Amino acid sequence: MRFLVLGGTAWLGGQVATAALARGHEVSCLARGTSGSPPDGAALVRADRDDAEAYDLVGRTDWDVVVDVARQPGHVRRATEALHDRCGRYVFVSSLNVYADHATPGADESAALLPPLGGDVMENMETYGEAKVACEQHVLGAFGQDRVLVARAGLIGGPGDVSGRTGYWPLRLARPASGDGQVLVPDIGDHATQVLDVRDLAAWLVDAGASGTAGAFNATGETVPFAAHLDAARTVADHHGALVTAPEDWLTEHDVQPWMGPRSLPLWLPEPEYAGFADRDNSAARAAGLTLRPLEETLADVLEWELAEGADRSRGAGLTRAEEGELLEDYAQEQPRDPRRRSTAP
Template sequence: MRILMLGGSGFVGRAVVDDALSRGWDVTLLHRGTRRPPEGATVLVGDRTAPDGLAALAEGSWDLVVDTWSARPSAVRDAARLLADRVGRYVYVSSCSIYADPVDHRAAEDGVLVEGSPDDGEVPYPRAKRGGELAVTGAFGEDRSLLLRAGLILGPGEDVGRLTWWLNRIARGGPVLAPGPRDLTLQYVDARDLARWALDAAVAGRCGPYNLASRQGHCTMGELLDACVAATGSDAELRWTDPARIAAAGIEPWTDLPIWAPPGELHEYLFELETARAFAHGLHCRPVAETVADTWRWLDGLGGASPQRPDRPVLGLDPKVEAAVLEG
């Protein structure tokens, strides 16, 4: 198989490239040259935000292209139009954020979507991803487009600061504010499981949208943080704290306490995605302990300094706020 990866040196894109290379595929990636590319891939340099950013793709043909772009949809539109006659299938990593609020998860992939346009410039993330989907299907048609509406993505290489923040915090040890309840369920997908399924699905000729995450209740908040303690070998003491107390302290779920959302509307939005279609077509999600341990091994090898995407805010709880709540 000949695969073109748009990006490929960062989190999800790197997982796709690594999986493709492990299969012995011929891998070409287009990226800006700001990160070290994977060994074994043909590297083309181009910046999709520049007027001539796709010049390196003027020639060549591939069996499939994988795209994780999450900024302006017009960049996806331009790439899809350029490649439509020279690529067999377009795999676009979208997001479950494109479902309009309030989300009816029972509708699965047929749920109501936010508005979007392939011609949009800079727009909010949900609209950008929806515009990207429309750009792909507009150029490749429904039958040659595979749309991965991913939930929360974790694993080695993460550059958003969710699981990596928890690992670094727990590695420091001492009392840790653990947001309860302990048995609160979580749903996510390891980037490597996403990559494996995406390539398998492309080879099988899958098309259309797929919600991509673990089954609901794949693990709990307690299991996630216990795995962080075990992986880091820390002496951290998890102090399980009631959501009402956390809210009273002005601590924001999802941002101050990454991954966590208290029981209620936000939790339902984030962690009750219907993923039966992907599982019916072969999705497999590894245990949380494996994802956590592998992420710590990667992060520890970087000295704890995980990469941070410049287009995303820095996440995590102020140590002084945490101490005040634990002492209160």
């Protein structure tokens, strides 16, 4: 089949192109080329999706499947207008951020969405969810429900995760900041996590796109309690030190952020407001062929990638070793004054 990836020079899009090539499909990627190159074997069509004529070249060809990773409604609007009669099916990579509520565990695709962003341009990530809703609506409006697969992805992980979220725990456990192997963790052992391996998502997008699967699907990893996620990370990191379990309020008081960004602890999502964010129902996608590899495999591979990239480089999420060392010292000093605060040996 002929695949057109709108993107393909960054992480997920590159994996989609790789998966399509591995299945013998012909692949072209449309991008500026500023994020990187598409995988060997895929053609690069250089274009800027901000330009009205971006799709002139690809609009002269017939495509079986288009896979789009855009965040900007204008990019999707112009693409769908240019390609709706040139392309069989449109696979749009959306996000769980389209949902209005993240507090309800187990919610499926019927949950209410945010209102769509008006206009073509998402000015900042504050309106990422609304922008993705607008993108979904452009695709459905141009192609109709029977020719569209919308994959609402949860946290994507594995080798190449430049956000740093899925590599943090195996990396930190493999390279503790403290000489005695202690690692600071949030006291959220029963909070849900869902990590979807980028390769599993890419394979499913290609296969479901090729087979004509239509509809909106939550594309997420297995729901795993944070404590079990840490166990898996400790196994692949061969960690035998103590986990120093700090309450959420203590972390907040010490300027540690949940989820991502500088001075953060990844996979920590405050409850009750985010109790459902990493606990979405993915049964429809699994029934439609989404296959999940074991979490240990994803964590082992992202650890290998993190170590190759450099354990002490600047990262998109987590604590630096210096920050974690200071926090561990503070915690140890304050702990005797508050018996509720504890360290747990493995």
